[in-house]
Amino acid sequence: MIAEKTLNQTLHIAKSAKKDEFYTQLSDIESELKHYEKHFKNKVVFCNCDDPRNSNFFNYFAYNFEKLGLKKLITTCYINQETDLFFQEENEKAVFLEYTGDKNGNKIPDAEEIGLTPLKGDGDFRSKESIDLLKQADIVVTNPPFSLFREYVDQLVKYEKKFLIIGNINAITYKEIFKLIKENKAWLGINMGRGISGFIVPDRYELYGTETRIDDFGNRIISPNNCLWLTNLETFKRHEDIVLTKKYYGNEFEYPKFDNYEAINVNKTQDIPLDYEGVMGVPITFLHKYNPEQFELIKFRKGNDDKDLSINGKCPYFRILIKNKRIK
Structure with a gap:
């Protein structure tokens, strides 16, 4: 309990400091996305908080491009002012990548080989460049900055986009998010809490307690167990009744x-x-x-x-x- 509380405090501190470098593991993406495959046929997917050189969202969609029947995959990243999680040098330019599939069999392509296009600005999802790309998209899938979650969702609603994104469980308590859920315009995805196994964090993030680890690839993982997927893509789960067994009268x-x-x-x-x-x-x-x-x-x-x-x-x-x- 103490370890989990400390981890939640770490996320809160990161939010306050606008440090949003919690990178989604491929296993968690696969675990959630397998329930939505029917939604992606002939669609343009936009991952607008993802450097294709190290994003597992890009890896997932590029590898499964033909299986899902995607029309196009677009990824953009915010310019990084500090040393990157996976690279020792600083990224000088925000970039975007458009991918239309590997016709020689499903494999994860090398983003550098495909060709990265520098953005004029910093790649912020609120920039005109990013919004122009957003307008092309059918579905947005990513792990947006937790500190900007409300603003991020507001933009998706404004441009009437389908989405599947990760957020903190406390996002439910935001009046804007609850309003969407109450009006049946958004709902929770399949996995939540311990159903999301953890996030890769940079070296400068201290690892607290027992709910942290270093994986076989040397990635530092923190598992706050307080995150969820938020979506407006139909799922089987939200049409399943809660089985009720308790009675009020007499108790x-x-x-x-x-x-x-x-x-x-x-x-x-x-x-x-x-x-x-x-x-x-x-x-x-x-x-x-x-x-x-x-x-x-x-x-x-x-x-x-x-x-x-x-x-x-x-x-x-x-x-x-x-x-x-x-x-x-």
Whole structure:
């Protein structure tokens, strides 16, 4: 528990310092992307936070280009002012790469051999150059800067793009992100928490606790266990009902009511009662199992007095207010 808390603090410090160098492992990309293969046929994929010389997102899509039936793969990277994770020298130019497939069999191509095109600017996803490339894309897939997550998602929504991106679990608590989920315009992907095995970090990031390691390739891995995939690509999971086995009536003492909202508190998603037709406050991790056909999202975090939901004057960790649509 201490190790996990320290790791989460590391991510918080990195966010505050605008150090967003958490690189996604290929195994985690493969584990998630295998559930979305049908969405990519004849599509242009844009990885706009990815240096093709070392990005595992580029490696995944380049290797699986023909299998997925992609039309084009575009990657761009932000100019790096510090020593790169994989290179000793500094990158002098932000670059982009357009890839249309290897006709001699699926293999991971060498980005340098394909040809990198320097960008005029710094490659920031908010730059005109990057936005012009974004307009060409059908689907955006990447690990965006955690410190700019809200702004990043806002841009995707503005340009009406399909997306599959990694973020911190706390992104659910952002009012802009929750609004998208409530309006059924975005939802959680397949893997979350320990389902995402960890991120490669630079040498200057200190490795804390037991949830860190150095892999067979010498990569330094940190596993915060508090990240998720956010997407607007259809998945099987969000149409699966949560199996409910608990009952409210006869066990009312297990479900105290909030002081400032007419609702009961439910500490775990698995404890949602099957016979309660009123409003319930559930943990934010409920959204990983949320089926919009089974439940209605009412409100996030606040009671009728616009203060955090409380029980006997004490506030549990953030709650999402929901209602079961299928009470018999």
